[in-house]
Amino acid sequence: MEALQPRAGGRYADGTAGGGGHAAALLRASGPAGKLFGCDRDGAAVQAARERLAEFEGRFEIRQGSFAGLDQWIEAGSCDGVVFDLGLSSAQLEPERGFSFQSDGPLDMRMDPRQELTAAALLQQTGADELAMIFWDYGGEMNSRRIARAIERERQIRPLGRTRQLAELIEEVSPRGGRKTHPATKVFQALRIVVNDEIGHLQRGLEAAVKILKPGGRLAVISFQGLEHRLVKEFGDRLSRDYEAGEPDVPELRRPRPAILRWARRKAILPGAAELSENPRSRSAQCRVLEKL
Secondary structure, X not given: OOOXXXXXXXXXXXXXXXXXXXXXXXXXXXXXXXXXXXXXXOHHHHHHHHHHOHHXXXXXXXXXXXXXXXXXXXXXXXXXXXXXXXXXXXXXXXXXXXXXXXXXXXXXXXXXXXXXXXXXXXHHHOOHHHHHHHHHHHHOOOOHHHHHHHHHHHHHHOOOOEHHHHHHHHHHHOOOOOXXXXXXXXXXXXXXXXXXXXXXXXXXXXXXXXXXXXXXEEEEEEEOOHHHHHHHHHHHHHHOOOXXXXXXXXXXXXXXXXXXXXXXXXXXXXXXXXHHHXXXXXXXXXXXXXXEO
């Protein structure tokens, strides 16, 4: 709320409506006439958000879909603030969703159950070399090749369709030893990111957010892992420059243009001790805030 500075009568967008917590706070702060547009890829989350926001009837619109398409149904230059809270919600950690190996469930991992690709299908259809690249690129898994080869051998014997089955296979290949985190953690993260094309959606979502923001409007993005942190930071750095650059950035080839954004806070906002004590899952959270010029 401090980052977005909501005001009475303002218009806001929540690209990850989830259980409606951020949306409710924005509607309270922008009352009595403020408006909120929200979306979530998860139909169950959309329903939960609508129920949570029932007291604000007439002041919000929640749709099922990705924040990558916000600019397709929200008027350009109409919003005072946009918030993205990336990653999984607690509700999505239920066993039947297949995101976690803490309890056994199907290897699903779809944020939007309407899509066809599941984690089980990805593991069955993808070659060992590509799987190894996925585990390294999206999870930073050091034993990516060994794990990928083990998966290839296993699926020749029986399909990989359960979360515990995959976690136990990974633990055989890469024993836990003295590590605090389970050896399957990074592989599960990588599979989830690829199944849901999370990086592609985030890239398109950031662009869409800029389109629907009015000058002076703010974008707050809460990210939880390195790929997301880096993507948001690079996006902000690129649009806060007063020139277009190629790859690599060669000064002689820069093309002048007005800056589109500015950093409202140059450094990420991190959880404090009180929040960490109350909510340990916030330990990896970073909030970055940009303002449209």
